[in-house]
Amino acid sequence: MNQSSVPRDATRRSPLRVAATLIAASVVAAGAAVAFAADADAASTLGASAAQSGRYFGTAIAAYKLSDSVYTTVANREFNMVTAENEMKQDATEPNQNQFNFTSGDQIATWATSNGKRLRGHTLAWYAQQPGWMQNMSGTALRSAMVNHITQVATHYKGKIYAWDVVNEAFADGGSGARRDSNLQRTGNDWIEVAFRTARAADPAAKLCYNDYNTDGQNAKSNAVYAMVQDFKSRGVPIDCVGFQSHFNSNSPVPSDYQANLQRFANLGIDVQITELDIEGSGSAQATNYSNVVKACLAVSRCAGITVWGVRDTDSWRASATPLLFDGNGNIKAAYTSTLAALNGVPPTDPPTSPPTSGPTTPPPTGGACSASVTLNQWNGGFTAAVRVTAGSAALNGWAVTVTLPSGATVTNTWNAVAGGSSGAVRFANAGYNAGVPAGGSTEFGFQGTGTGPSATPSCAAS
Numbered sequence: 001m002n003q004s005s006v007p008r009d010a011t012r013r014s015p016l017r018v019a020a021t022l023i024a025a026s027v028v029a030a031g032a033a034v035a036f037a038a039d040a041d042a043a044s045t046l047g048a049s050a051a052q053s054g055r056y057f058g059t060a061i062a063a064y065k066l067s068d069s070v071y072t073t074v075a076n077r078e079f080n081m082v083t084a085e086n087e088m089k090q091d092a093t094e095p096n097q098n099q100f101n102f103t104s105g106d107q108i109a110t111w112a113t114s115n116g117k118r119l120r121g122h123t124l125a126w127y128a129q130q131p132g133w134m135q136n137m138s139g140t141a142l143r144s145a146m147v148n149h150i151t152q153v154a155t156h157y158k159g160k161i162y163a164w165d166v167v168n169e170a171f172a173d174g175g176s177g178a179r180r181d182s183n184l185q186r187t188g189n190d191w192i193e194v195a196f197r198t199a200r201a202a203d204p205a206a207k208l209c210y211n212d213y214n215t216d217g218q219n220a221k222s223n224a225v226y227a228m229v230q231d232f233k234s235r236g237v238p239i240d241c242v243g244f245q246s247h248f249n250s251n252s253p254v255p256s257d258y259q260a261n262l263q264r265f266a267n268l269g270i271d272v273q274i275t276e277l278d279i280e281g282s283g284s285a286q287a288t289n290y291s292n293v294v295k296a297c298l299a300v301s302r303c304a305g306i307t308v309w310g311v312r313d314t315d316s317w318r319a320s321a322t323p324l325l326f327d328g329n330g331n332i333k334a335a336y337t338s339t340l341a342a343l344n345g346v347p348p349t350d351p352p353t354s355p356p357t358s359g360p361t362t363p364p365p366t367g368g369a370c371s372a373s374v375t376l377n378q379w380n381g382g383f384t385a386a387v388r389v390t391a392g393s394a395a396l397n398g399w400a401v402t403v404t405l406p407s408g409a410t411v412t413n414t415w416n417a418v419a420g421g422s423s424g425a426v427r428f429a430n431a432g433y434n435a436g437v438p439a440g441g442s443t444e445f446g447f448q449g450t451g452t453g454p455s456a457t458p459s460c461a462a463s
């Protein structure tokens with residue numbers, strides 16, 4: 001039970017269809033006054049693009065924000081999994097011992113279900129965000145209270161939860177590999193397995209996860225979690241998944257062995273989930289980090305999905321570090337574009353095959369497969385670039401233009417092509433509807449960016 005591998009959607013969409021819908025997404029999201037016919041029903045959102053490989057893309061939701069229409073519009077459009085940011089925690093659901101309050105948790109559950117989204121439960125047993133009465137308990141009384149709490153909460157939400165974070169953050173940071181000291185830990189080392197068995201009894205259909213941070217790469221802490229999962233599997237303690245919170249910043253960057261770490265846990269016969277992703281920063285560095293996280297998950301067949309810890313930067317628990325995919329106005333960031341592209345499997349930016357030539361942006365002589373020229377509209381801090389793609393002596397059935405941006409420039413929006421990156425050498429591939437260009441004919445695409453626009457002649461290749 002609950003051990004099956006991640007279901008796969010057999011109807012993976014063609015790259016052309018993906019390309020067309022990517023364009024539709026960027027135009028719609030930017031509100032640009034550009035109209036054209038494009039198939040907009042496929043992978044133009046995070047949720048839909050993740051669903052192409054049977055995965056989900058979720059967000060943390062705060063109940064008190066459900067009356068904010070910008071918030072709900074973005075959340076409803078982009079995500080297909082929801083985690084209650086605080087509303088299902090111990091202090092929220094059992095404010096007084098044995099008096100349960102599901103009001104705000106239910107608001108989120110209802111919003112999720114009525115909008116066709118699945119729900120992750122967070123969290124049943126944790127050293128933090130305990131109600132005052134629980135903080136003051138210990139020993140067998142606390143153990144019984146924990147069991148009662150898990151039973152009541154998991155029973156209340158039974159049938160509505162895709163996965164529960166049964167136990168959160170039970171291991172210590174640093175090199176000890178020890179359990180974190182807490183009142184729950186002091187009830188006996190078996191408190192975690194008791195929590196999992198209790199959750200399984202209350203809601204047998206929910207996947208049961210252990211969730212933690214600083215376990216994203218291989219280190220003493222993740223080794224200790226790994227050993228616990230191995231032990232649980234060998235003794236039949238019910239566990240179905242491990243959640244990797246993935247709160248990243250310059251002190252805690254995306255580890256280089258992130259994918260390998262996810263894979264070694266998956267090899268234990270459990271799912272892995274990225275449960276609270278946020279990456280502090282901005283611009284192309286943040287965008288690259290996000291796409292690297294997505295690529296790591298996509299490369300691990302039992303990586304079931306990704307949840308970001310909030311919708312807009314201003315919704316984040318670390319708002320000042322702008323760690324999310326939408327800005328405070330709900331507009332997409334470069335990190336959104338790179339995340340969507342990674343989910344859609346758009347190939348990474350190709351390095352230029354030869355050094356870009358400097359000088360005026362005139363097209364090279366035709367005769368090769370194609371050439372490209374740029375008309376730049378530059379203002380202080382930003383630009384738009386119109387790129388004309390001209391076929392050589394043979395018709396094109398697909399093309400890709402690589403534009404080299406000066407350092408500091410970032411592509412924020414693209415039309416009539418699919419951007420494979422947002423900074424440095426950016427490869428723009430044709431959209432589904434403009435792949436074909438007759439011999440000697442031309443087509444045009446464009447992009448908007450921040451910083452200084454390109455001055456070098458782009459390279460163009462048939463694809």
Ligand code: XIL
Pocket residue numbers: 085086168245276317
């Ligand atoms: C955070 C919430 O985002 C904040 O609103 C709250 O004040 C504190 O908790 N690890 C977890 C999450 O498992 O529950 C935490 O959420 C962030 C760290």
